[in-house]
Amino acid sequence: RDTVVATPAYSYYDKEYLCAVKIGTPPQTLPLDFDTGSADLWVFSSETPSSSVSMGKAIYNPKNSSTAKLVTGATWALTYGDGSSSSGDVYTDNVTIGGLNVAAQAVESAQKVSSQFAGDTALSGLLGLAFGTANQVKPAVKTFFDNIRPALPLPIFTVNLKKGAPGSYNFGYIDTTQYTGALTYTPVTPRYSLWEFGISGFSIGTAIKNSTVIDAVADTGTSLLLLPLSIVKAYYAQIAGSSYSTNYGAYVYPCNITPPDFNFYIGTAKQVVPGRYMNYGYISNTQCYGGIQSQGTLMFSLFGDIALKAQFVVFDASVPRIGWANK
Numbered sequence: 001r002d003t004v005v006a007t008p009a010y011s012y013y014d015k016e017y018l019c020a021v022k023i024g025t026p027p028q029t030l031p032l033d034f035d036t037g038s039a040d041l042w043v044f045s046s047e048t049p050s051s052s053v054s055m056g057k058a059i060y061n062p063k064n065s066s067t068a069k070l071v072t073g074a075t076w077a078l079t080y081g082d083g084s085s086s087s088g089d090v091y092t093d094n095v096t097i098g099g100l101n102v103a104a105q106a107v108e109s110a111q112k113v114s115s116q117f118a119g120d121t122a123l124s125g126l127l128g129l130a131f132g133t134a135n136q137v138k139p140a141v142k143t144f145f146d147n148i149r150p151a152l153p154l155p156i157f158t159v160n161l162k163k164g165a166p167g168s169y170n171f172g173y174i175d176t177t178q179y180t181g182a183l184t185y186t187p188v189t190p191r192y193s194l195w196e197f198g199i200s201g202f203s204i205g206t207a208i209k210n211s212t213v214i215d216a217v218a219d220t221g222t223s224l225l226l227l228p229l230s231i232v233k234a235y236y237a238q239i240a241g242s243s244y245s246t247n248y249g250a251y252v253y254p255c256n257i258t259p260p261d262f263n264f265y266i267g268t269a270k271q272v273v274p275g276r277y278m279n280y281g282y283i284s285n286t287q288c289y290g291g292i293q294s295q296g297t298l299m300f301s302l303f304g305d306i307a308l309k310a311q312f313v314v315f316d317a318s319v320p321r322i323g324w325a326n327k
């Protein structure tokens with residue numbers, strides 16, 4: 001039974017959520033972005049070029065850990081959906097999250113990071129919570145969740161992100177005080193080693209349900225809610241004064257308007273993303289960046305933080321399946 005606080009970084013628009021992770025002996029604490037959309041635990045380290053390490057950023061230094069061991073010959077390289085990338089070598093070391101400890105967890109040390117990571121002054125790395133088959137270390141290593149799973153009462157973790165406030169990741173149990181109503185589960189098909197599921201339909205504001213199966217991935221490492229272009233257009237058609245900004249490559253809307261709710265259905269259960277959650281930030285004192293954007297050529301929709309922060313979500317590896325509840 002373990003809980004860890006997820007604090008929004010850049011909290012004026014909740015770009016990402018970071019959790020304190022202790023690595024090494026004595027422990028070195030780093031804020032990591034728990035990412036259900038990838039499966040590698042990598043960190044800024046003493047091996048990361050200093051020009052890529054922003055002032056004050058916490059880094060992992062294996063030389064200061066009596067339990068660090070280099071995994072000879074192991075390497076890793078990642079390119080994420082947003083084009084960011086990182087790569088390096090691998091250590092094993094003690095990793096503790098909340099009260100859960102893995103003695104010889106693979107910790108991937110960054111010897112190279114792309115500009116998106118170098119420019120991110122908040123995070124010190126990522127902790128992947130997708131299925132282990134997505135891990136990019138050669139030869140492959142286990143994810144934190146795969147290592148800790150046998151020690152958990154249930155093979156699950158839950159995600160309770162919040163708008164502009166700290167939420168939590170819980171491992172091994174469901175805290176029923178974190179949601180309202182019922183949890184509704186639907187199967188996960190990990191064909192890309194991701195938490196991929198189907199929604200049975202959607203509705204905008206108070207309109208009736210549009211029954212259409214949509215293939216989606218629950219991704220805590222993605223900030224926005226990315227949907228098929230037809231749905232995105234129908235959504236912004238409900239907001240007077242909204243438009244597609246070629247400057248930003250995104251839909252924007254007048255900040256003084258509260259957008260409609262976006263509702264998605266798990267089976268017959270209606271899951272609500274309130275319109276007040278849709279402001280992803282001011283781009284001027286009148287225009288705001290919409291939280292819903294097009295998934296473009298992606299083969300699935302991406303339920304990122306804009307949707308996740310409105311929900312309580314159970315990532316259950318036993319079936320696998322995913323459970324959703326309003327809160």
Ligand SMILES: N[C@H]1[C@H](O)[C@@H](Sc2ccccc2)[C@@H]2OC[C@H]1O2
Nearest residue numbers: 035037080081082084116221222
């Ligand atoms: N699963 C996601 C991942 O966590 C991020 S990597 C990232 C980059 C910069 C800042 C924070 C995180 C990237 O965007 C979508 C997909 O890839």
